[in-house]
Amino acid sequence: MENNSLPSSTRHSRVKWVWTNLKGRRAFYCLGIMGSITFNVMQLTIPFFVAKLIDTFIDNENAAYNLEHNRQLFYIYLAAMVGLTLIRTVIVYGTGMIFESVSQWFLYKIRNFLYDKVQRQDMNFYSTFRTGDLMTRMTGDLDAVRHMIAWVIKTIIESVALYTATMVYFFFMDWLLASILLVISPLIFIVILQFRKDVGPKHALLREKLSGLNTDAQENISGNRVVKAFAREKYEIEKFDKGNSEYSETNQTTALTWLKYYPAIETFANLMPIILLVVGGIFIIDGRLSTGQFAAFSGLIWAIANPMRSLGSIMNEFQRFKAASAKIMEIYYSEPKIKDDPKALDLPDRFKGRVEFKNVSFKYEDGKLPVLENISFTVEPGETLAIMGETGCGKTSLIHLIPRFYEVTGGQVLVDGHDVRQMKLHQLRKNIGLATQDVLLYSDTIDGNIAYGDEHLPKNEVVKFARYSAASDFIAKMPEGYDTIIGERGVGLSGGQKQRISLARALAIRPSILILDDTTSAVDMETEKEIQESLKHLDFPCTKIIIAQRISTTKNADKIMVLQNGHITEMGTHEELVKKRGYYWSLVSLQTGEEV
Numbered sequence: 001m002e003n004n005s006l007p008s009s010t011r012h013s014r015v016k017w018v019w020t021n022l023k024g025r026r027a028f029y030c031l032g033i034m035g036s037i038t039f040n041v042m043q044l045t046i047p048f049f050v051a052k053l054i055d056t057f058i059d060n061e062n063a064a065y066n067l068e069h070n071r072q073l074f075y076i077y078l079a080a081m082v083g084l085t086l087i088r089t090v091i092v093y094g095t096g097m098i099f100e101s102v103s104q105w106f107l108y109k110i111r112n113f114l115y116d117k118v119q120r121q122d123m124n125f126y127s128t129f130r131t132g133d134l135m136t137r138m139t140g141d142l143d144a145v146r147h148m149i150a151w152v153i154k155t156i157i158e159s160v161a162l163y164t165a166t167m168v169y170f171f172f173m174d175w176l177l178a179s180i181l182l183v184i185s186p187l188i189f190i191v192i193l194q195f196r197k198d199v200g201p202k203h204a205l206l207r208e209k210l211s212g213l214n215t216d217a218q219e220n221i222s223g224n225r226v227v228k229a230f231a232r233e234k235y236e237i238e239k240f241d242k243g244n245s246e247y248s249e250t251n252q253t254t255a256l257t258w259l260k261y262y263p264a265i266e267t268f269a270n271l272m273p274i275i276l277l278v279v280g281g282i283f284i285i286d287g288r289l290s291t292g293q294f295a296a297f298s299g300l301i302w303a304i305a306n307p308m309r310s311l312g313s314i315m316n317e318f319q320r321f322k323a324a325s326a327k328i329m330e331i332y333y334s335e336p337k338i339k340d341d342p343k344a345l346d347l348p349d350r351f352k353g354r355v356e357f358k359n360v361s362f363k364y365e366d367g368k369l370p371v372l373e374n375i376s377f378t379v380e381p382g383e384t385l386a387i388m389g390e391t392g393c394g395k396t397s398l399i400h401l402i403p404r405f406y407e408v409t410g411g412q413v414l415v416d417g418h419d420v421r422q423m424k425l426h427q428l429r430k431n432i433g434l435a436t437q438d439v440l441l442y443s444d445t446i447d448g449n450i451a452y453g454d455e456h457l458p459k460n461e462v463v464k465f466a467r468y469s470a471a472s473d474f475i476a477k478m479p480e481g482y483d484t485i486i487g488e489r490g491v492g493l494s495g496g497q498k499q500r501i502s503l504a505r506a507l508a509i510r511p512s513i514l515i516l517d518d519t520t521s522a523v524d525m526e527t528e529k530e531i532q533e534s535l536k537h538l539d540f541p542c543t544k545i546i547i548a549q550r551i552s553t554t555k556n557a558d559k560i561m562v563l564q565n566g567h568i569t570e571m572g573t574h575e576e577l578v579k580k581r582g583y584y585w586s587l588v589s590l591q592t593g594e595e596v
């Protein structure tokens with residue numbers, strides 16, 4: 001994760017992270033915890049009153065007398081038992097609501113936070129994390145964290161409260177019997193610790209398998225055309241099947257791990273009633289313990305055996321939380337490298353549109369060779385610069401430096417005379433209209449896609465920009481015109497149609513700098529000419545930087561730049577470059593089919 005300087009999540013304690021993010025609901029959550037403790041301590045009341053009843057009214061020399069003359073006490077005991085049970089029910093309901101609502105609130109808050117984080121990341125982040133993996137983090141992993149808050153912590157508190165209260169009560173009644181029952185506990189803890197060691201890595205692996213499965217599914221569903229074109233359905237189905245069965249197997253091994261430890265825990269837990277029966281029996285015979293007390297011990301023995309039994313599932317869920325939270329915290333604490341300088345300049349909203357490269361060099365962080373070297377040029381406001389060059393020579397990389405998608409490795413990129421690193425990213429990018437080489441349109445109406453950068457754009461403006469990009473004719477022929485849904489679940493569009501909508505989208509923000517990356521490559525010559533003509537007559541001032549392969553697109557530009565292997569090899573007007581008889585000249589000859 002070196003690209004994004006993601007701090008290792010282990011540096012942040014998980015529980016502390018949860019606690020920090022509970023801010024705003026902490027008091028409410030603590031109320032839930034207190035409710036849980038109260039409810040569990042109250043579990044002791046029934047056996048307590050049962051013991052009292054037995055010792056006063058059943059197993060007592062004066063039982064008949066007591067029943068006769070102390071009948072009121074008998075009713076008080078009964079009423080107390082019923083009353084306390086009712087109160088306990090209310091508390092259980094209340095705490096259940098609290099844990100559920102706090103955990104849902106947490107889930108909502110963190111999911112929004114993560115989405116925000118992901119949206120603000122720079123390009124490097126997106127080449128590091130795969131979509132399927134990010135989706136897993138935002139869904140399954142987050143649910144494991146929610147489960148921790150709603151169930152795991154609650155169950156731990158309940159178990160500890162119940163166990164402790166019962167033990168205190170037991171010690172109060174008979175310290176010796178209580179101590180003998182306690183002897184089992186360390187054995188159980190040893191088994192549980194061993195289980196934790198065993199199951200922890202399995203949860204981590206399980207989580208990786210799920211993420212891999214999601215990534216495969218996501219890539220194949222969005223890339224289904226390629227799968228079909230190469231008739232690779234069978235291969236992809238088999239690949240998924242393999243991943244799926246591996247996931248299923250890992251799931252089973254993880255779930256079955258507990259079964260290895262379960263018999264030991266169960267044996268220890270079952271030993272308790274036996275010890276109680278033997279030792280308690282002897283104590284009753286010796287007169288050390290009353291029948292009522294024995295009944296209380298017996299009625300509560302589950303309260304120390306059950307928490308031990310639930311230790312297994314608590315540990316299981318805790319390990320799942322551990323694996324999931326590490327993944328979430330990685331995103332949570334990640335910081336984009338490209339962000340606003342705290343001392344960023346306060347510039348007027350609309351730029352003039354002067355672009356200057358000063359000795360710019362650039363290399364991708366994961367790349368070995370420099371992509372651009374020593375690039376210097378200037379485009380004055382309102383001018384048009386055309387960039388040409390063989391595939392892979394660095395054209396797209398160059399224009400991506402203007403909106404600061406990547407940081408230069410040497411030199412400076414200046415807009416209106418200011419280094420882009422000193423500008424507010426939002427402001428810089430708001431001034432740039434970019435039609436990227438890979439067109440991505442949203443599953444939305446044509447209108448919604450064109451007005452993406454300015455949702456309040458009036459309909460007549462949308463139509464105007466569609467006209468600029470020579471898209472209005474084909475849009476008018478669509479079944480529902482501008483309201484036709486396009487994108488993944490909508491009407492299919494041709495490559496050239498998509499490019500024209502993408503151009504209209506870039507124009508619709510009235511950028512002071514318009515960047516077109518091969519935007520008319522799939523458009524026929526006639527339509528392209530139309531587009532060129534309207535770009536000359538936009539109703540707002542705009543600097544244009546146009547990457548293209550066709551001479552017809554570039555020849556009217558104020559400047560034409562030829563890039564070769566990351567260097568500028570030619571720069572000038574059409575006439576100048578033709579005279580030079582270099583790369584540009586050879587392109588002209590090739591494309592026009594005549595010696596010029």
Ligand code: DGT
Nearest residue numbers: 364366367371390391392393394395396397398437
């Ligand atoms: P095109 O669109 O095929 O006409 O080619 P250009 O001129 O737009 O090339 P460009 O800038 O996309 O790529 C220049 C070089 O940089 C090429 O060798 C591939 C490499 N490159 C492009 N994108 C990345 C990236 O995200 N990471 C790394 N490591 N290398 C990249």
Ligand code: MG
Nearest residue numbers: 395396397437
């Ligand atoms: Mg390119």
